[in-house]
Amino acid sequence: MLNTTQKKKGKWKKQSQVSGIGFGLDYKKLVFLGQLLMVLCQQVTSEKEWDGVVITQADYQGLQAFKNELIDPKGVLRSWNDSGFGACSGGWAGIKCAQGQVIVIQLPWKGLGGRITDKIIQFQALRKLSLHDNLISGSIPYSLGLLPNLRGVQLFNNRLSGPIPASLGQCPLLQTLDLSHNFLTGTIPPSIANSTKLYWVNLSYNSLQGPIPGELTRSSRLTVLSLQYNNLSGILPNDLGKLSNIKTLDLSHNFIKGSLPSSISSLSTLNTLNLESNKFVGNLPESIGNLHNLSMLSLRRNRLEGRIPLSIGNLSTLKQLDLSFNDFSGEIPTSLSNLLSLSFLNVSYNNLSGSVPNKLSQKFNSSSFIGNLQLCGFSPSSPCPSQAPSPSFGIQEEAKKSRKMSIKDIILITAGILLVVMLILCCILLFCLIRKRAVSRKEKEGTAATGRAIQAEKGGPSGGPEVETGETGGKLVHFDGPMVFTADDLLCATAEIMGKSTYGTVYKATLEDGSQVAVKRLREKITKGQKEFEAEVNVIGKIRHPNLLALRAYYLGPKGEKLLVFDYIPNGSLANFLHVRESDIRVEWPTRMRMIQGMARGLFHLHNNENIIHGNLTSSNVLIDDNISAKISDYGLSRLMTASAAANVIATAGALGYRAPELSKLKKANTKTDVYSLGVIILELLTGKSPGEAMNGVDLPQWVASIVKEEWTNEVFDLELMKDASTIGDELLNTLKLGLHCVDPSPASRPEVQQVLQQLEEIRPVDTATTSGDDGGGDPSASE
Numbered sequence: 001m002l003n004t005t006q007k008k009k010g011k012w013k014k015q016s017q018v019s020g021i022g023f024g025l026d027y028k029k030l031v032f033l034g035q036l037l038m039v040l041c042q043q044v045t046s047e048k049e050w051d052g053v054v055i056t057q058a059d060y061q062g063l064q065a066f067k068n069e070l071i072d073p074k075g076v077l078r079s080w081n082d083s084g085f086g087a088c089s090g091g092w093a094g095i096k097c098a099q100g101q102v103i104v105i106q107l108p109w110k111g112l113g114g115r116i117t118d119k120i121i122q123f124q125a126l127r128k129l130s131l132h133d134n135l136i137s138g139s140i141p142y143s144l145g146l147l148p149n150l151r152g153v154q155l156f157n158n159r160l161s162g163p164i165p166a167s168l169g170q171c172p173l174l175q176t177l178d179l180s181h182n183f184l185t186g187t188i189p190p191s192i193a194n195s196t197k198l199y200w201v202n203l204s205y206n207s208l209q210g211p212i213p214g215e216l217t218r219s220s221r222l223t224v225l226s227l228q229y230n231n232l233s234g235i236l237p238n239d240l241g242k243l244s245n246i247k248t249l250d251l252s253h254n255f256i257k258g259s260l261p262s263s264i265s266s267l268s269t270l271n272t273l274n275l276e277s278n279k280f281v282g283n284l285p286e287s288i289g290n291l292h293n294l295s296m297l298s299l300r301r302n303r304l305e306g307r308i309p310l311s312i313g314n315l316s317t318l319k320q321l322d323l324s325f326n327d328f329s330g331e332i333p334t335s336l337s338n339l340l341s342l343s344f345l346n347v348s349y350n351n352l353s354g355s356v357p358n359k360l361s362q363k364f365n366s367s368s369f370i371g372n373l374q375l376c377g378f379s380p381s382s383p384c385p386s387q388a389p390s391p392s393f394g395i396q397e398e399a400k401k402s403r404k405m406s407i408k409d410i411i412l413i414t415a416g417i418l419l420v421v422m423l424i425l426c427c428i429l430l431f432c433l434i435r436k437r438a439v440s441r442k443e444k445e446g447t448a449a450t451g452r453a454i455q456a457e458k459g460g461p462s463g464g465p466e467v468e469t470g471e472t473g474g475k476l477v478h479f480d481g482p483m484v485f486t487a488d489d490l491l492c493a494t495a496e497i498m499g500k501s502t503y504g505t506v507y508k509a510t511l512e513d514g515s516q517v518a519v520k521r522l523r524e525k526i527t528k529g530q531k532e533f534e535a536e537v538n539v540i541g542k543i544r545h546p547n548l549l550a551l552r553a554y555y556l557g558p559k560g561e562k563l564l565v566f567d568y569i570p571n572g573s574l575a576n577f578l579h580v581r582e583s584d585i586r587v588e589w590p591t592r593m594r595m596i597q598g599m600a601r602g603l604f605h606l607h608n609n610e611n612i613i614h615g616n617l618t619s620s621n622v623l624i625d626d627n628i629s630a631k632i633s634d635y636g637l638s639r640l641m642t643a644s645a646a647a648n649v650i651a652t653a654g655a656l657g658y659r660a661p662e663l664s665k666l667k668k669a670n671t672k673t674d675v676y677s678l679g680v681i682i683l684e685l686l687t688g689k690s691p692g693e694a695m696n697g698v699d700l701p702q703w704v705a706s707i708v709k710e711e712w713t714n715e716v717f718d719l720e721l722m723k724d725a726s727t728i729g730d731e732l733l734n735t736l737k738l739g740l741h742c743v744d745p746s747p748a749s750r751p752e753v754q755q756v757l758q759q760l761e762e763i764r765p766v767d768t769a770t771t772s773g774d775d776g777g778g779d780p781s782a783s784e
């Protein structure tokens with residue numbers, strides 16, 4: 001390949017030398033040769049083509065001015081030294097003349113700085129100005145456009161600034177215009193389309209703004225229009241159909257919006273269509289299949305939606321197809337398998353579903369398909385459901401489970417539903433309705449007053465739990481001494497359901513004084529008997545740590561109701577914080593890291609100081625307090641449950657994707673299964689993905705591991721985080737490694753939470769301002 005082009009070039013050179021010698025004085029031949037040279041974009045081939053006419057006075061002065069305004073550190077223009085005799089005879093570097101007039105100025109790669117003089121107007125015969133790959137700054141002189149014979153302008157790779165002179169449209173013979181890779185600003189003057197011979201326009205890599213003028217896209221001679229990497233905006237002109245000779249249309253990396261005009265499908269000469277990184281919306285027209293000369297199509301990073309047209313399968317010469325980072329949905333049409341020339345395919349990060357056509361998955365590896373959550377069959381880790389039934393967490397699974405439920409469960413569920421209905425209908429004084437309301441309002445106020453009196457007398461936290469036995473036979477035990485509410489306050493609070501779990505239902509209760517607490521009503525049937533229950537709950541009630549939600553009180557009702565009272569945390573759970581938020585609210589890395597460290601600290605306290613296993617750590621039961629740090633809830637609750645209920649909780653955690661694999665056999669949680677759950681939450685914070693979402697049939701740890709294995713590590717991170725990748729890249733990577741270490745399938749390989757904490761603090765040293773002063777009330781370790 002290389003050899004043949006070299007041979008061709010050699011042949012051309014020979015011919016031109018022959019004509020230069022043989023027809024040395026033939027002006028017409030020279031003109032022809034000049035044009036030929038221009039079209040082929042070749043260097044001046046021979047210095048001995050002089051027609052014997054000495055340079056005119058005007059052109060000589062022009063060249064002097066031209067040299068004076070340039071900076072020539074390499075001394076390239078030193079040969080422009082005599083009184084002009086050598087200028088046309090080949091003595092002056094880069095100059096060619098005809099009839100004593102300069103027709104070509106060609107000085108690429110010469111390290112020239114300075115500016116282009118506006119005395120360039122002197123060169124009335126100039127056909128070609130080629131100064132590309134220098135360091136020339138300043139603006140393009142307006143007078144350049146006034147040269148009647150100008151055919152080619154090659155000023156790319158310089159430091160030119162200012163606008164593109166509208167005068168360029170006045171060159172009746174202009175054919176090629178390459179101003180790319182400069183610092184040009186302003187809009188593209190519509191008038192340049194007045195140069196009706198213009199067929200090659202490259203204005204890429206500048207800072208041009210405004211719309212693409214319709215005049216330009218109606219220019220039937222254009223074969224190349226390269227406007228990529230500018231700040232162009234507006235919409236694409238509707239009538240692109242007039243570009244009947246266009247081969248390359250590159251508008252990538254601009255801000256062009258609107259839909260793709262259907263006329264784009266009539267550009268049958270088109271070879272390259274690159275619209276990457278714009279703001280195009282709407283569908284890709286089915287008629288795109290008419291572009292039967294297309295070899296490259298990139299629509300990457302737009303907002304196109306709808307299905308991938310079947311007709312793309314008709315683009316038989318297509319070599320590269322990039323549709324990544326759009327919102328295409330539906331299946332990948334099997335017709336794409338017809339594209340035998342296709343050597344590059346990327347449909348990643350869309351909303352595609354179904355299975356990848358076999359031929360495509362054989363030809364392209366998973367990096368062409370990633371980021372489509374419902375797409376399967378493109379890698380061993382993404383089998384389609386028919387190939388390998390994978391654990392799905394959907395409705396089917398629920399249905400299966402419900403069939404296995406005992407009558408007891410069904411009664412419980414029914415009771416639960418009734419409760420919800422009651423609550424929603426009546427907006428209710430919850431517990432007053434559950435119980436017979438034996439206490440009159442007057443008496444109640446009396447009790448409340450007593451409670452406040454006790455609080456006032458004690459004037460501070462007391463050592464042991466405060467026990468209050470109500471007149472109705474229930475028992476309320478406070479762990480933090482001062483009683484801010486009484487049993488009756490609590491029981492008559494307005495309540496609103498916050499959530500349900502295996503343990504029971506959580507309500508947000510608003511007390512009469514307007515304060516709020518979270519009340520967990522445990523399912524009576526699955527809690528331990530009263531004595532055992534009280535023994536355990538008294539242990540849990542003493543635990544105080546800034547990253548653990550404090551149990552403030554519990555209530556035992558006369559009929560066996562069991563209520564746990566916690567601080568109410570208005571921000572809700574980590575799961576909501578991360579996955580349910582406005583699209584413009586970002587959760588920055590320092591915040592995420594603070595949560596990870598907070599969780600690790602809370603868990604460390606549980607494991608090491610309290611000897612408690614959480615057993616059900618998920619992002620839904622990690623709460624976010626006012627300081628945006630993490631507070632683990634639901635710890636120790638399994639201790640309040642009968643053994644069988646605790647096992648059931650383990651099963652539920654599995655369904656959410658947080659359960660360590662060995663728990664399916666073991667059935668008993670330990671520190672390593674907690675570390676696994678912590679690891680899943682770390683991955684959740686890094687990827688922004690919920691472990692509950694099915695990822696082509698693999699769970700979050702497997703998904704992350706598979707991508708890391710394929711060395712697409714950067715692809716796992718939440719896109720929001722990648723915005724700052726340059727500064728936090730190392731932290732992300734090290735945290736990812738740690739997260740993967742925590743979810744190691746082998747429990748023995750996982751670190752203990754203490755090591756996790758140490759490593760986290762090495763990765764990002766603790767920000768003291770945000771970890772102290774946030775203690776949930778009386779950290780016992782502080783007073784010890």
Ligand SMILES: *[C@@H]1O[C@H](CO)[C@@H](O)[C@H](O)[C@H]1NC(C)=O
Pocket residue numbers: 078079080081082
């Ligand atoms: C002009 O430049 C040429 C080429 O660099 C050199 O050979 C010649 O001696 C110079 N003439 C004068 C008068 O400086």
Ligand SMILES: *[C@@H]1O[C@H](CO)[C@@H](O)[C@H](O)[C@H]1NC(C)=O
Pocket residue numbers: 185207209230231
């Ligand atoms: C072009 O757009 C970029 C990115 O939005 C911006 O930083 C730059 O200032 C813009 N340039 C001009 C000349 O408007």
Ligand SMILES: *[C@@H]1O[C@H](CO)[C@@H](O)[C@H](O)[C@H]1NC(C)=O
Pocket residue numbers: 327329330351353
């Ligand atoms: C993704 O595609 C599914 C159908 O396949 C559709 O229901 C869903 O709304 C789409 N999601 C987005 C974000 O476009």
Ligand SMILES: *[C@@H]1O[C@H](CO)[C@@H](O)[C@H](O)[C@H]1NC(C)=O
Pocket residue numbers: 324345346347348349367368712715
């Ligand atoms: C496709 O694009 C995605 C996103 O940029 C990238 O991760 C992946 O490597 C690309 N695949 C190929 C085959 O280029």
Ligand SMILES: *[C@@H]1O[C@H](CO)[C@@H](O)[C@H](O)[C@H]1NC(C)=O
Pocket residue numbers: 365366367710711
């Ligand atoms: C996938 O294909 C791309 C492009 O062909 C290649 O660069 C990359 O290394 C491949 N990745 C794997 C994991 O094979």
